Structures are given as C-alpha cells and as structure tokens.
Amino acid sequence: MTLDEKLGQIVGWWVDFGGDVVAPMQGEMTTTGRYDEATAHGLGHLTRVYGTRPVDPVERASWLWGEQRRLRSETRLGIPAIVHEECLTGLAAWQAATFPTPLAWGASFDEELVEHMATLIGGSMRELGVHQGLAPVLDVIRDVRWGRVDECIAEDPYVVGTLGTAYVRGLQQAGVHATLKHFVGYSTSDAGRNHAPAHVGPRFVSDVLLPPFEMAVLDGGVRSVMNSYAEIDGVPVAATPEYLTELLRDRWGFDGVVVSDYFSVAFLEVMHRVAADRGEAAALALEAGIDVELPTGDAYTAPLAERVRAGLVDEALVDRAVLRVLRQKDELGLLDETFDAAPDQVDLDSPAHRETARRLAEESLVLLTNDGTLPLLPSGTAGTIAVVGPNADSAAAMMGCYSFANHVLAHHPDVPLGIDVPTLLEALRAELPDWSVTSETGCDVEGDDRSGIEAAVESARRADVALVVVGDRAGLFGRGTVGEGNDVESLELPGLQRDLVEAVVATGTPVVMVVLSGRPYAIDWAIGGPSAPSAVVQAFFPGEKGGPALASVLSGRVAPSGRLPVSLPRSAGAQPYSYLHPTLGGPSEVTSADSTPVLPFGHGLSYTTWERSDLGLENAAVEAGDAFVATVTVRNTGDRPGTDVVQLYGHDVTGSVTRPVAQLLGFARVALDPGEEARVSFTVPAARLAFTDRGHHRVVEPGAIDLWVGPSCDIRETTATLDLTGGVYGVTGADARSTRVSIDRVPTVR
Incomplete structure (x- = not known):
C-alpha cells in the first residue's frame, strides 16, 4: 500500500458535511475538497450517511450500495468503507424506532431487555449496510448539572458496566460493532460543564470510571472504543498512550479499533493547545493509540502525510492503525462483500421494535x-x-x-x-x-x-x-x-x-x-x-x-x-x-451544608408492598480471592402483582483507603403475585469489592463486610456479615467481575 492508500483507510468522510451543524465546533474544522478526490485512494469510514439529514432509507441504501461498489471498482485496492451511525436510543435515522434513553435503561435494571433492544437496533443497522454503532455511553454520572446525563446509564459503575455490556452483546450479535464512549473521564468535568477539564485522581479513575469499560472489553468483547474529549489532570485523553494503549491494549488485551470522537484529533490544536498544528495533533493522537480519525480527515490526511514524508512520524505507527482497520473490515465481512442488491424495502419500526420499546419504557x-x-x-x-x-x-x-x-x-x-x-x-x-x-x-x-x-x-x-x-x-x-x-x-x-x-x-x-x-x-x-x-x-x-x-x-x-x-x-x-x-x-456536624439526596439511589415504589428477609450466607467466611453466595427471601405482601428490584449492598468496614458507605454488589428483577415469595441467590466474586490501594494496585483486602438487602442503598432491611479471610488478594483481568443471580420461587401459601 502507498502512504496515501494507508491514510485513506484511517479517516472517515462526512458526505453531508457542511450542512446543518450536528456536532460540536463543526464549523471550525478545515475539511475541504471533493468527495471523489478524497476517496481516490480508498476510505476507512463513511460518516452518518443516514443520520445527518432526513433521507428515505431505501433510496439512501441504493446510493450506499452503489458507492461501495464504486470503492470496489474504482480504487486500486478495492476495499469498501465501514459505515458508522449513532445508535444510542435506536438507529438515528429517519423512520427508525426510538427507544428509551440510557438513563431509562438504568432505571429498569433489566440487563436482558437492554440486550434484546440492542439486537433489534443492530438488525436494523445491518439491514441498511451499517457496520459500526457509536454506542453505548459508559460514562458514570457524577454531576447531574452536566447536559449529557440523559445519555448515561447510572451513577453506579456496576450498573453502567452490566447494562452497557448487555448493549454491546446485543449489537454485536446482530453483526454491528459497538463503540464504547467516552473513554475516559468525560462525565467528571469541572462544574458539570461540557468539554471542561477533569481534576480527578488515579484511584478515582481506576475504581469508579474504568470498571464499566473494563467489563465491556473483557466480558462483552467490544470491537471499538472512542476516546473522551476530556483532559485529566492537564493531559488530553486523545494524546494519552497510558489510557489508549498501555491500559486498554496491553493490560486489558483489547485488540479492536480506537476511533476518535468527532474532531477530537483537531481539538488537540484548537481546544487543548498541546499541538501547534494539525500535523502535530495527528502525531500525538496516532502515537497515543487513536487508529481512525472521525468524522472526517482533518489531521490524518495531508498534515500527517507531510510529517511522515519528512521523517517526523514513524510510518510504522500508520501501519499499526491500518492493520487494525483492515482486520476490522475482515471481521465485518467487508473484504468479501460484493454489494449486489440493496434492500428494496425496510421496516425500521416493526412490531417487535415497538413492543420492546413499550416494555422497556414501562x-x-x-x-x-x-x-x-x-x-x-x-x-x-x-x-x-x-x-x-x-x-x-x-x-x-x-x-x-x-x-x-x-x-x-x-x-x-x-x-x-x-x-x-x-x-x-x-x-x-x-x-x-x-x-x-x-x-x-x-x-x-x-x-x-x-x-x-x-x-x-x-x-x-x-x-x-x-x-x-x-x-x-x-x-x-x-x-x-x-x-x-x-x-x-x-x-x-x-x-x-x-x-x-x-x-x-x-x-x-x-x-x-x-x-x-x-x-x-x-x-x-x-x-x-x-x-x-x-x-x-x-x-x-x-x-x-x-x-x-x-x-x-x-x-x-x-x-x-x-x-x-x-x-x-x-x-x-x-x-x-x-x-x-x-x-x-456524607452529612456531619462540622458543616452546615448537606449533600444528602432527597431520594436515594435505588429508590422506587410499587402498587404492592414488599418484604425482604432472612439474608444468609452459604459460608460466613471466604478467601479474599473467592466468591460468596448470599441468599434472601423476597415476598409480595400486598394485594397486587408486582416486580421488585432486589438490591444487594455491601460495605467494607475497614480499609487501607477510605471505602464507600454503600456499594451495590448485585441486583435482580423478581416478579411475584400477591402472597408469593422467592429465594434470590447472588453469587458474588469478592473482586466486586476490589479497590486501588496506596500502592495503586487493585486488591481485595481481608476483613469484615457488612451486607444488606433493602428497597434502596440507604435502608438495611435484612443484614448479614461476611468475613474475607487470608492475605491481600491482587485482582487481575482474569477475575470475574459479574454477579450471578438465581431465583427459586417458593409455593404460595394462601
């Protein structure tokens, strides 16, 4: 491959660029030129061909199939482009179903239904020739003043990771690659302002912000990750190999493709001011580990080519990114796709879509x-x-x-x-x-x-x-x-x-x-x-x-x-x-300010009443590296059917660093008729209680753990105490992160 052909594979092109502004600072970017000239050497991505303006999906599919055939026949290498779209609440295209927002997924606490929804979304996308979805958002909510809270799932990393990973599984089962957003630190900006600095320590990043991404990579097998616009402690993530390469690839083993958030490579020059020009911005991002510049080529085109030819950037870095993109295209079947016949009819809002949207909304x-x-x-x-x-x-x-x-x-x-x-x-x-x-x-x-x-x-x-x-x-x-x-x-x-x-x-x-x-x-x-x-x-x-x-x-x-x-x-x-x-x-006598929320995490009423009792442990003491089994009885004590979200919490009584007063360890939706009860068992890896110690190692420490089940994080309706024994256990990527749940219904006593 020539250098121009390589660079063509690591950029996108926004066919409708220059029209209505649908992305931040779009008008300040410098992309110019004709589309046919820009694609003469091939193209990595086509950007939002359905999602930039209202287009008839069948007519647009016909155009897209023809465009892919042109890339096949009129470029020397004949490699089609990946098509990506937004899909956070459904495929963001005209006439496509719109599902509840991620904050509603979090409120449902329903992992299986979120996965099913994502499978439907992925099916619509694949039918239209879309290969990659820019979702889910795995930012952990920290400040609800931030405008993008509705794109997030929860303030709890485990809920975010569990439901986000379910979305990844669903989308990728349909043959569409999911993209984790926004890696990492985007939701912790100063004063809840968008694109603001994040002043957070490495322990907070490790223990709160990273776990959802780790779950989606290691448990969900996600194939794409998008960088955050944020700067953490003065260093933009887009130029940080410690996150994008050393952590993501070397420690977690991610072998997919890292794409830039829209214009974030150029932002290294125009917003963060850590690059003097687009060429230097390209060099920083490429070395950090961003493989593809989206939505279009502002820096990975002529500015990067000039630096490579001048010997200022090692072409091996370009090769590394290109190989990852080609591997992704091969996984997606693009290298063998002939694009013979575009769909002549589609139903992007079928009865199955609408029924799932209704269930999740309820x-x-x-x-x-x-x-x-x-x-x-x-x-x-x-x-x-x-x-x-x-x-x-x-x-x-x-x-x-x-x-x-x-x-x-x-x-x-x-x-x-x-x-x-x-x-x-x-x-x-x-x-x-x-x-x-x-x-x-x-x-x-x-x-x-x-x-x-x-x-x-x-x-x-x-x-x-x-x-x-x-x-x-x-x-x-x-x-x-x-x-x-x-x-x-x-x-x-x-x-x-x-x-x-x-x-x-x-x-x-x-x-x-x-x-x-x-x-x-x-x-x-x-x-x-x-x-x-x-x-x-x-x-x-x-x-x-x-x-x-x-x-x-x-x-x-x-x-x-x-x-x-x-x-x-x-x-x-x-x-x-x-x-x-x-x-x-929390609240104390030494401050007149009270941060106690009006209603706590996990709160929600029903039209019936619930009793949670007899929280017990299969073994009251387990090794710090093992799992424990906690079982609780849940009974519908009212006169109407209902569904309880059973919530198991824990508190590490004494730690080498401060620990949260409550931490969700597992949850389960349990539907019961009046008078009916069930025994709900949680098999919890002790690694769910892991944290970053003073030496910045991820560990589980021995000691007492308070456990409880209640209607929210604040109410201990039934309790137990677990003793973690042995020495300090060092957590590795191979340790289980997810809590398994089993539900045994007890015959109703009338």
Whole structure:
C-alpha cells in the first residue's frame, strides 16, 4: 500500500458535511475538497450517511450500495468503507424506532431487555449496510448539572458496566460493532460543564470510571472504543498512550479499533493547545493509540502525510492503525462483500421494535411518591382528569438528545417524525376511554410567560384529579434544557414549571406530577411539604412508546417497577454527588451544608408492598480471592402483582483507603403475585469489592463486610456479615467481575 492508500483507510468522510451543524465546533474544522478526490485512494469510514439529514432509507441504501461498489471498482485496492451511525436510543435515522434513553435503561435494571433492544437496533443497522454503532455511553454520572446525563446509564459503575455490556452483546450479535464512549473521564468535568477539564485522581479513575469499560472489553468483547474529549489532570485523553494503549491494549488485551470522537484529533490544536498544528495533533493522537480519525480527515490526511514524508512520524505507527482497520473490515465481512442488491424495502419500526420499546419504557418508570391517588383505576371507576403542563402533549418530550427527532429533525421542522410517537395526553385518552379528559398547557418548558397558568388551574379545579406533566426538552448546544452542551447552573425545574405545579396543587384537587426529563431535578418541594403533589412519577425520556407506557402505569394496568439509577439531588450546590461516597462525604456536624439526596439511589415504589428477609450466607467466611453466595427471601405482601428490584449492598468496614458507605454488589428483577415469595441467590466474586490501594494496585483486602438487602442503598432491611479471610488478594483481568443471580420461587401459601 502507498502512504496515501494507508491514510485513506484511517479517516472517515462526512458526505453531508457542511450542512446543518450536528456536532460540536463543526464549523471550525478545515475539511475541504471533493468527495471523489478524497476517496481516490480508498476510505476507512463513511460518516452518518443516514443520520445527518432526513433521507428515505431505501433510496439512501441504493446510493450506499452503489458507492461501495464504486470503492470496489474504482480504487486500486478495492476495499469498501465501514459505515458508522449513532445508535444510542435506536438507529438515528429517519423512520427508525426510538427507544428509551440510557438513563431509562438504568432505571429498569433489566440487563436482558437492554440486550434484546440492542439486537433489534443492530438488525436494523445491518439491514441498511451499517457496520459500526457509536454506542453505548459508559460514562458514570457524577454531576447531574452536566447536559449529557440523559445519555448515561447510572451513577453506579456496576450498573453502567452490566447494562452497557448487555448493549454491546446485543449489537454485536446482530453483526454491528459497538463503540464504547467516552473513554475516559468525560462525565467528571469541572462544574458539570461540557468539554471542561477533569481534576480527578488515579484511584478515582481506576475504581469508579474504568470498571464499566473494563467489563465491556473483557466480558462483552467490544470491537471499538472512542476516546473522551476530556483532559485529566492537564493531559488530553486523545494524546494519552497510558489510557489508549498501555491500559486498554496491553493490560486489558483489547485488540479492536480506537476511533476518535468527532474532531477530537483537531481539538488537540484548537481546544487543548498541546499541538501547534494539525500535523502535530495527528502525531500525538496516532502515537497515543487513536487508529481512525472521525468524522472526517482533518489531521490524518495531508498534515500527517507531510510529517511522515519528512521523517517526523514513524510510518510504522500508520501501519499499526491500518492493520487494525483492515482486520476490522475482515471481521465485518467487508473484504468479501460484493454489494449486489440493496434492500428494496425496510421496516425500521416493526412490531417487535415497538413492543420492546413499550416494555422497556414501562419498566423504567419510577414511582417516587404516592399517597394512594395512583393507580387511577383501582376499581374500574371513571371521572374527570385535567392534563396540564408543557410536556403533556409533546412527542419530543419522550425522546433524548441523541434521538433522530431531537438531534436532526429539529433542523427540519417541515419533515414529519416518520414514526408514531403518541403524547401522554393522546395515550391517556386511549387508556381511559370512559374518563373526561381536559387539557391546558399552562406554561412552556422554558421562558417566563405565565399567561396560561390560570387556565390550567381552572381546569384542575373542575377535575377529580389533575396530571401535571413537566420536565425537559432535549436538544444540543443551547437548543433545549438538557442534552449535549446544555449544562445548567441550577437544578430547579426550567422556566415557570414549579409555579405551575404549586398553583395546581393549591386548588385542592389531587395532583399527580409526571417529570419527563433527561436529568433528575431538585424537587424536594414536590416530595414533601405543603406544595407536594399526591404522587410523583419520574420518566427519563421513555422513547416512542413512553406515552402509552406512562398511561398504563398511571391507570394501574401495569405496576411501576423502575428504580432511581441516580440519586434525586438536594440542590445544584450539592453536586457532584454519588451514593458511593465515603463517610467523610456524607452529612456531619462540622458543616452546615448537606449533600444528602432527597431520594436515594435505588429508590422506587410499587402498587404492592414488599418484604425482604432472612439474608444468609452459604459460608460466613471466604478467601479474599473467592466468591460468596448470599441468599434472601423476597415476598409480595400486598394485594397486587408486582416486580421488585432486589438490591444487594455491601460495605467494607475497614480499609487501607477510605471505602464507600454503600456499594451495590448485585441486583435482580423478581416478579411475584400477591402472597408469593422467592429465594434470590447472588453469587458474588469478592473482586466486586476490589479497590486501588496506596500502592495503586487493585486488591481485595481481608476483613469484615457488612451486607444488606433493602428497597434502596440507604435502608438495611435484612443484614448479614461476611468475613474475607487470608492475605491481600491482587485482582487481575482474569477475575470475574459479574454477579450471578438465581431465583427459586417458593409455593404460595394462601
């Protein structure tokens, strides 16, 4: 291969580049030239051919098949291009299904359903000739002021790793390579600001930020990783071989391809200022371990070629990247693909897609409070319901910032959604056909226009129950209240929404508040006190079937089973916060500031009641390098069927470094009828309790471990004590990271 042919294989080309801005600082990049000239020597990636603007998928597939044939026939080597797309909440393309956002996956605690969803997403992508998906996001939530919280799964690394790895398995089972984002440190930026520095220590990186990526690499076999925009302690990750090569490849054994986040190679020059020009930026990134520059060639083209020819960059580094890309193309079957016939019909939103979207949406809904007002149909009664609020009749409010609707179609207001996304108002009218349903907007998501509040109040006053639907509108870079670039300084509900809720509550009508959002808000006033609604439901952008899912839970046809994947914050001033804090990170008598959340990680109510008891250990003492088995009895003590998320927590009583007051060790969804009980067993590798010691070695130390099961991280409903024995155990990559769960149902005693 010539140098030009090699460089062609390690860059992408954005065919629709220069149109609507759908990526950060796109307008400042310098890519110029004609596409046919840029692909004369071959091409590594075609960037977002379906996901940049609304295109008919069948027509675009025909173009793509022809383009791949052209690369086959009109370049000397005849190598087709990898096609990549965004797929965080489904394939980001017109007419494709939109699933719940990752924060909703976390609320579901359902590993199997997330894997199934990803398999469906991958099937749609493969049908359209897409080979690589830019998902999942494995950033651990630390500060909910950050706009990209709705793209994340949870504040717990194990939940992030478990569900993220399930997504990887599902997507790759369908023949599409998953891409882990954003490796590493992106979510720990100063003050929750996007693209801001991360001032975190190596122990925090090792114990909190890296485990989800390690799980997806070692347990999920992921084939691609994307670097983070972040700088950690002054060093941009894109120029850090310690992460991208020494850790990822040498220690973990990753043998896939590292792709750059969009423009991040050029950012080494224009944002981080560690490179004088694009050529130096290319040299830094290539040496660090970034194999492919995306979305297009700003640095790995002429600037890198000039340095290689001048002897300033070893061409062996280019060869290393090219070989990895060619190996990936071979794995994907691209080197043998002939592209004879493009699909002449596709269904990207099939009944299977919609059913999975509905199930995941239902499982993700979190009932925060309830005085008995919910469910609305305890005995088949009917009445009048006032549905008010800016998100009551909004399809956009169901979807996150990386949905095609909010990411791309927002720039094309005259183009229809292409999929059916019922609003909550529409879904309630279908769910409650015998009810009289009235509707008023009240106020907008943002802004200070209160002219509609009085009409909403009057509507509520005349009703038997009022539903106030508030929250976010997802978008990017200032277009919306949450999403990429939409970071906030306050965690109050945007605009006048709190005023609207309090005004409706003041009518005396029972009020159910539904929060449709991409982040948790500081709604302590709604959880208790004189202005608190009768019930509060949290929905994290539940996708295209979020409206029907919410309606079914509100009516009582479906029981709520979601749990908070992120603590409900007290205030913006209490950020960053994590339930994984040490004792020193909690409330104390030496400070007047209290970071205790309004509701804890793992919290979520049901329409039935639960009893968790008899937590026991198969062996009360095990070696620090072994596994232990903990078993608990869970019983549905109410009069309705339901699903409990059984949560096993642990606390290392004494460690050589400070340990968190609570750590989730395992979880299981258990569906039980009234009076039914089950014995749930967790087989937990002691390596789940590992941490980085003072010598920066990953170890499990002997000593006492408090164990408990409860409805959240804060409540110890049934307890046990484990003794880890022997010497300090050094954890290696071969150690199991996942907790196995078995469930034995006990015959119901009537």
